[in-house]
Amino acid sequence: MAGPKARDRRNMADEALIRSLFNEHGKAMLGYATRLTNDRAAAEDVVQEAMLRAWRSPDSLINSKGSVRGWLLTVIRNIVIDRARARNARPPEVAETQNTVPVERDHAEQVVDHIVVLDALERLSSEHRDVLVQMYLQGRTVGETAEVLGIPSGTVKSRSYYALRALRDLFPKRPTGMEGAA
Amino acid sequence: MRLSDNHADIDGYVIGELDPEMVRVVEEHLALCPGCREEVRSLREVQRLLASVPMEAMLDGPPDDADLLLQRTLREVRSEESGTTGRRTRWAAAAVAVAAVAALCVGMLVGWSTADSEQLASAAPGAPAPAPMRPGTRFVTAQDPGTGARLTVRLVPASGWVRLNAAVSGIPAGQACHLVVIGQNGDRETAGGWLVSTRAATMGVTLDGAALMDPAKVSMVVVESTNGSPLVAADV
Numbered sequence: 001m002a003g004p005k006a007r008d009r010r011n012m013a014d015e016a017l018i019r020s021l022f023n024e025h026g027k028a029m030l031g032y033a034t035r036l037t038n039d040r041a042a043a044e045d046v047v048q049e050a051m052l053r054a055w056r057s058p059d060s061l062i063n064s065k066g067s068v069r070g071w072l073l074t075v076i077r078n079i080v081i082d083r084a085r086a087r088n089a090r091p092p093e094v095a096e097t098q099n100t101v102p103v104e105r106d107h108a109e110q111v112v113d114h115i116v117v118l119d120a121l122e123r124l125s126s127e128h129r130d131v132l133v134q135m136y137l138q139g140r141t142v143g144e145t146a147e148v149l150g151i152p153s154g155t156v157k158s159r160s161y162y163a164l165r166a167l168r169d170l171f172p173k174r175p176t177g178m179e180g181a182a
Numbered sequence: 183m184r185l186s187d188n189h190a191d192i193d194g195y196v197i198g199e200l201d202p203e204m205v206r207v208v209e210e211h212l213a214l215c216p217g218c219r220e221e222v223r224s225l226r227e228v229q230r231l232l233a234s235v236p237m238e239a240m241l242d243g244p245p246d247d248a249d250l251l252l253q254r255t256l257r258e259v260r261s262e263e264s265g266t267t268g269r270r271t272r273w274a275a276a277a278v279a280v281a282a283v284a285a286l287c288v289g290m291l292v293g294w295s296t297a298d299s300e301q302l303a304s305a306a307p308g309a310p311a312p313a314p315m316r317p318g319t320r321f322v323t324a325q326d327p328g329t330g331a332r333l334t335v336r337l338v339p340a341s342g343w344v345r346l347n348a349a350v351s352g353i354p355a356g357q358a359c360h361l362v363v364i365g366q367n368g369d370r371e372t373a374g375g376w377l378v379s380t381r382a383a384t385m386g387v388t389l390d391g392a393a394l395m396d397p398a399k400v401s402m403v404v405v406e407s408t409n410g411s412p413l414v415a416a417d418v
Contacts, residue, residue: 011260011263012380013379013380013381014259014263015256015259015260016379017379018252018255018256018259019252019256022244022245022248022251022252022255023243023244024242024243026243026244026245026248026251026252027238027241027242027243027244027245027246028238028239028240028241028242029238029245030245030248030251031238031241031245032236032238032239035236035238044248044250044251047245047251048251048254048255048258051255052255052258052259052262055259056262069239070235070239073235073236073238073239077236113231113234113235114234114235114239116231117231117232117234117235118235118239132232133240135197136229136232136233136235137232137233137235137236137237137239137240138237139233139237142197142199157193157194157197157199160197161193161196161197164196164197164225164228164229165225167228167232168224168225168227168228171228171231
């Protein structure tokens with residue numbers, strides 16, 4: 001049984017975890033949740049739930065900033081999907097809206113994708129990372145990326161080739177027929 | 183029109199920067215060349231993974247005007263804490279994430295639960311294992327007299343990789359650590375890292391991880407600080 005001092009220490013560690021998640025990943029979490037829900041108040045509820053899940057289950061906090069963020073963003077997406085499903089389970093009160101998020105792929109696979117990509121992006125040089133972020137996360141063309149980054153289009157192209165390959169080489173190989181993965 | 187000798191057009195094709203005539207030339211080449219086809223397929227997969235990541239993932243720092251959100255979350259944590267004497271994993275989806283990451287067998291630590299003394303004892307050599315032991319499972323333990331850090335590891339062999347369950351204690355709070363697996367030929371695989379919490383400093387911590395190394399070739403498991411100085415090393 002933990003004494004009062006042990007409990008105080010534990011409380012401090014718990015609060016420190018929440019504060020560090022908020023300070024490091026809060027903008028990313030709330031930005032993403034707001035886009036998915038199109039509703040700031042609902043987004044704040046989702047982010048609160050995601051941080052509480054991280055706190056209740058620190059088993060899932062993995063070893064790099066990118067991994068933690070990938071995990072949190074996937075959790076946010078799943079909370080939004082779960083809430084949309086719960087709404088849809090009731091008799092429809094209004095016509096369907098664009099806010100309903102389709103379930104695209106398996107949850108576990110998505111967790112791994114985000115964790116792996118963000119972890120690998122962190123390890124690229126900033127020149128390579130910037131180009132990939134503009135082109136693929138922000139969806140910009142080569143010309144737009146060149147303008148945003150202030151570099152020639154030819155440089156954007158050549159960096160993107162190298163960066164895609166560098167990122168590919170950082171991804172772990174997908175296991176095939178591996179035993180005991182659970 | 184012909185494909186360039188260095189296949190630079192394949193790169194242009196992948197990022198969609200070719201005119202229709204060159205697209206046709208590249209596609210004709212791809213139909214005949216399995217090597218280039220595989221190259222394009224693997225780069226397309228990288229593009230797909232990148233595009234699946236939300237654009238907000240690159241935003242850093244705390245959100246604007248969201249102090250109430252932080253306060254509300256902290257209040258919830260305090261109220262849940264006061265209603266429980268100990269915390270255990272309660273969220274099933276975390277197990278899904280853990281299983282998925284373990285399946286990838288990249289060097290990640292996927293466990294992070296504060297151990298009490300009974301748990302540490304149960305991970306010690308000779309103590310009954312909590313689950314049926316897979317053949318080839320080994321326990322190693324070590325204590326460093328200099329740093330005072332103590333490490334007990336269970337190594338469970340898998341196909342070409344090794345699963346680790348480590349109990350670590352005696353490291354001060356705030357220390358950032360790596361769990362590193364060393365091979366007989368000097369290869370190093372980082373199984374993951376963690377920051378020692380106040381609770382873990384006093385009570386120890388257990389961690390589950392995986393390293394992509396042939397189980398037969400593991401010679402040592404080391405806990406080291408993130409700047410590379412060893413805190414405790416256990417020979418396997």
